[in-house]
Amino acid sequence: MVTRRRVQSIAIRFYPPSYDIRVESVPMPQITHSDDAIVRIHLSGLCGSSLHVYRGHEAVDKMRVYFSGAYHTCGHEFIGQVVKLGSSFSVHTLRLPSLYAKLKTGDKVVCPFPTSCGVCQVCRSGFTCRCIQSKLFGSPALEGVQAQYIRVPSASGTLFNLSDPDAWPLSKLKQVSDSSLLLLADILPTGIFAAIQALSHSKVLPVPAAEPWPPHGKASKNIPTFAIIGLGPVGFCATIRFKIIAVDPIESRRNKMRSIYFEISDLGVSQEIFVVQSIEEVKETVHTWTSDVGCSAVLEVVVGNNSALTLAYELVQPFGSMSSVDAHGVHPFPLTGGQLYDKNVSFDFGRCPVRSLFPMAFELLSDESSLIDRIVGFDKAVEMYATFDKGEVGKIVFNPWKET
Amino acid sequence: MVTRRRVQSIAIRFYPPSYDIRVESVPMPQITHSDDAIVRIHLSGLCGSSLHVYRGHEAVDKMRVYFSGAYHTCGHEFIGQVVKLGSSFSVHTLRLPSLYAKLKTGDKVVCPFPTSCGVCQVCRSGFTCRCIQSKLFGSPALEGVQAQYIRVPSASGTLFNLSDPDAWPLSKLKQVSDSSLLLLADILPTGIFAAIQALSHSKVLPVPAAEPWPPHGKASKNIPTFAIIGLGPVGFCATIRFKIIAVDPIESRRNKMRSIYFEISDLGVSQEIFVVQSIEEVKETVHTWTSDVGCSAVLEVVVGNNSALTLAYELVQPFGSMSSVDAHGVHPFPLTGGQLYDKNVSFDFGRCPVRSLFPMAFELLSDESSLIDRIVGFDKAVEMYATFDKGEVGKIVFNPWKET
Numbered sequence: 001m002v003t004r005r006r007v008q009s010i011a012i013r014f015y016p017p018s019y020d021i022r023v024e025s026v027p028m029p030q031i032t033h034s035d036d037a038i039v040r041i042h043l044s045g046l047c048g049s050s051l052h053v054y055r056g057h058e059a060v061d062k063m064r065v066y067f068s069g070a071y072h073t074c075g076h077e078f079i080g081q082v083v084k085l086g087s088s089f090s091v092h093t094l095r096l097p098s099l100y101a102k103l104k105t106g107d108k109v110v111c112p113f114p115t116s117c118g119v120c121q122v123c124r125s126g127f128t129c130r131c132i133q134s135k136l137f138g139s140p141a142l143e144g145v146q147a148q149y150i151r152v153p154s155a156s157g158t159l160f161n162l163s164d165p166d167a168w169p170l171s172k173l174k175q176v177s178d179s180s181l182l183l184l185a186d187i188l189p190t191g192i193f194a195a196i197q198a199l200s201h202s203k204v205l206p207v208p209a210a211e212p213w214p215p216h217g218k219a220s221k222n223i224p225t226f227a228i229i230g231l232g233p234v235g236f237c238a239t240i241r242f243k244i245i246a247v248d249p250i251e252s253r254r255n256k257m258r259s260i261y262f263e264i265s266d267l268g269v270s271q272e273i274f275v276v277q278s279i280e281e282v283k284e285t286v287h288t289w290t291s292d293v294g295c296s297a298v299l300e301v302v303v304g305n306n307s308a309l310t311l312a313y314e315l316v317q318p319f320g321s322m323s324s325v326d327a328h329g330v331h332p333f334p335l336t337g338g339q340l341y342d343k344n345v346s347f348d349f350g351r352c353p354v355r356s357l358f359p360m361a362f363e364l365l366s367d368e369s370s371l372i373d374r375i376v377g378f379d380k381a382v383e384m385y386a387t388f389d390k391g392e393v394g395k396i397v398f399n400p401w402k403e404t
Numbered sequence: 405m406v407t408r409r410r411v412q413s414i415a416i417r418f419y420p421p422s423y424d425i426r427v428e429s430v431p432m433p434q435i436t437h438s439d440d441a442i443v444r445i446h447l448s449g450l451c452g453s454s455l456h457v458y459r460g461h462e463a464v465d466k467m468r469v470y471f472s473g474a475y476h477t478c479g480h481e482f483i484g485q486v487v488k489l490g491s492s493f494s495v496h497t498l499r500l501p502s503l504y505a506k507l508k509t510g511d512k513v514v515c516p517f518p519t520s521c522g523v524c525q526v527c528r529s530g531f532t533c534r535c536i537q538s539k540l541f542g543s544p545a546l547e548g549v550q551a552q553y554i555r556v557p558s559a560s561g562t563l564f565n566l567s568d569p570d571a572w573p574l575s576k577l578k579q580v581s582d583s584s585l586l587l588l589a590d591i592l593p594t595g596i597f598a599a600i601q602a603l604s605h606s607k608v609l610p611v612p613a614a615e616p617w618p619p620h621g622k623a624s625k626n627i628p629t630f631a632i633i634g635l636g637p638v639g640f641c642a643t644i645r646f647k648i649i650a651v652d653p654i655e656s657r658r659n660k661m662r663s664i665y666f667e668i669s670d671l672g673v674s675q676e677i678f679v680v681q682s683i684e685e686v687k688e689t690v691h692t693w694t695s696d697v698g699c700s701a702v703l704e705v706v707v708g709n710n711s712a713l714t715l716a717y718e719l720v721q722p723f724g725s726m727s728s729v730d731a732h733g734v735h736p737f738p739l740t741g742g743q744l745y746d747k748n749v750s751f752d753f754g755r756c757p758v759r760s761l762f763p764m765a766f767e768l769l770s771d772e773s774s775l776i777d778r779i780v781g782f783d784k785a786v787e788m789y790a791t792f793d794k795g796e797v798g799k800i801v802f803n804p805w806k807e808t
Binding site for chain 2 (some may be wrong): 049068121122125129130132197200201202203291293306309311317318324326327328329330331334336337338340341342343344345346347348349350351353372
């Protein structure tokens with residue numbers, strides 16, 4: 001008698017309540033809805049925001065789900081290839097919404113970290129990460145992507161089809177490695193998001209034009225000063241050409257920022273308009289550069305740390321803008337309404353709508369594989385989570401098909 | 405022997421810790437700095453934000469000042485006439501900054517509720533209410549304006565000269581009563597501020613144009629829905645022609661809003677795009693009007709009430725904008741960072757830069773004296789503070805020269 005071996009997928013799994021990561025064989029994912037896709041993963045990233053789950057810091061109501069035994073596969077960044085599609089992809093649709101991808105088996109795809117339907121009012125407004133049907137990969141609601149095979153719900157509205165010549169310039173695609181394309185899944189768009197949230201804020205917008213707010217005349221020339229708190233991969237992606245004060249308590253990250261940024265000679269970046277500093281040094285620079293007024297905008301790109309919000313408040317000028325892309329947690333907000341009033345603070349909080357920002361991110365993408373510290377196999381998963389959690393290593397990428 | 409009677413000014417004074425208002429004779433204010441002006445008050449308003457002081461809810465560090473006996477004159481809204489100027493006004497200055505007023509004795513003036521120098525970087529950026537030298541009228545730092553005579557520091561950068569034909573169209577000025585001009589001191593610009601903060605927010609701006617964020621194409625037509633929480637005088641001034649849901653728990657305010665708004669027939673406002681509701685009714689309307697997505701923007705114009713911030717959060721859509729002009733207090737902020745992340749909330753907090761918004765407010769000003777409930781003498785001060793505190797009366801204006 002011949003027993004047919006059932007196809008399995010190897011995956012990195014999280015077991016509640018915290019710090020428990022296991023590499024296991026799981027059943028091959030199946031199409032369960034007509035808009036599903038099954039994707040074979042090429043590379044899968046380890047992101048700072050996964051540490052919220054790893055450390056057991058997720059919201060209390062979600063914790064209940066964990067404790068009831070809802071362990072799940074980790075991760076929300078991947079690049080891969082479509083191997084199977086639901087029935088809806090074989091139906092000819094005349095008028096696809098602009099965020100709707102045409103997909104066929106064999107297509108190379110990259111994917112935002114939450115799913116989006118692409119058709120609801122929220123998606124059509126560009127705010128795809130808050131789609132009314134959105135699910136987050138690597139959460140109790142949806143299995144993560146640190147696996148050999150995964151299921152993608154709402155695949156047409158979620159996946160970017162990198163093999164579609166109408167959608168993306170394939171010539172550029174060929175110049176960029178898979179590990180760089182993986183940055184499109186979260187950290188490059190999220191960094192851009194933190195920056196354009198601040199730059200496009202109506203109170204920051206008039207600064208480079210030397211216009212007072214509300215615009216009605218001319219004021220003295222004024223170069224905006226930005227502070228960036230947190231020099232992890234997202235903080236790096238947020239750097240733009242203004243007067244920038246980049247802050248991180250970890251020396252290795254500061255050194256990495258300096259080495260990469262100052263080597264890009266054609267940007268003409270000089271030490272005078274871009275400094276990388278520790279928390280102890282930064283207030284003095286803000287004092288000198290801005291005559292004690294404060295920074296026009298502060299980008300807060302730190303994982304789960306209320307002291308970063310407090311520092312951002314200290315560094316921002318009256319009527320300045322604070323842009324925060326961290327998921328935060330259940331901690332009480334560290335500022336009172338009175339403090340926010342006293343400095344006329346503007347805040348932009350929340351998750352990056354990666355799907356909408358993809359064209360802009362793709363435009364800005366060059367081969368940034370220097371941002372990635374190591375590509376490792378699943379055999380190193382337990383060790384890498386622990387090392388990354390301690391801030392001792394930068395961006396980690398998993399190849400689920402190869403032992404290290 | 406002839407004793408010369410010393411000139412006195414009658415004033416409404418606040419005595420800490422709370423609910424203690426007295427009408428007293430105080431010394432005539434004197435010029436103490438070359439940029440000071442002495443102003444004879446025509447009318448002086450009673451503003452909702454004065455209730456923070458009246459109720460003893462001011463910040464703890466300020467309370468210490470109060471308890472040490474720093475009672476002071478109340479109020480921060482006035483219209484009046486310059487009777488004396490410091491020495492700097494007699495010096496010919498060739499290049500005055502745009503926010504700098506030329507003043508002479510006899511000029512009619514209106515004044516923002518905080519002072520501003522008009523020359524620092526913050527003032528030149530249009531953010532006059534956060535001038536580095538700014539002082540708030542009616543606080544321990546600066547005597548208030550519910551008096552017969554007051555001293556205005558930084559008078560050139562603070563006062564609007566209504567008698568200057570180069571600055572304002574005197575023809576329009578003649579059509580507007582003093583009690584309407586008084587609205588320019590705080591509540592009309594603050595209402596406009598709450599609204600344009602929300603309207604000019606980069607994530608709200610694309611909505612009327614049916615553009616997705618960030619702008620890169622066309623989306624379906626979409627009429628933005630605004631909620632206004634709080635229908636006091638400022639809330640009234642914030643109403644603009646969009647789909648508006650106006651909310652207040654006090655029935656008399658709702659009736660006033662309905663009666664004034666719907667009588668302005670040339671605005672063509674219909675019940676369909678403007679509803680006035682109680683807190684119990686509002687969620688159903690937001691559900692119906694926005695297909696459960698939420699309001700594009702919520703204006704929070706309530707004095708010292710954390711539940712208004714919580715309601716604003718409930719009503720706003722993902723990626724929506726919340727504009728709050730209340731001074732708030734030392735209460736902990738009622739939302740966590742996690743909640744702000746989960747809905748991609750944008751906040752604009754803080755005080756209105758009245759000085760910068762004056763031209764826009766003056767343009768929009770018509771004879772809105774219907775907004776004012778009663779003009780009374782100082783003999784009614786104690787009674788009016790108590791009645792206003794209970795929400796039983798609308799906008800009160802004092803005439804310091806006439807008994808009621």
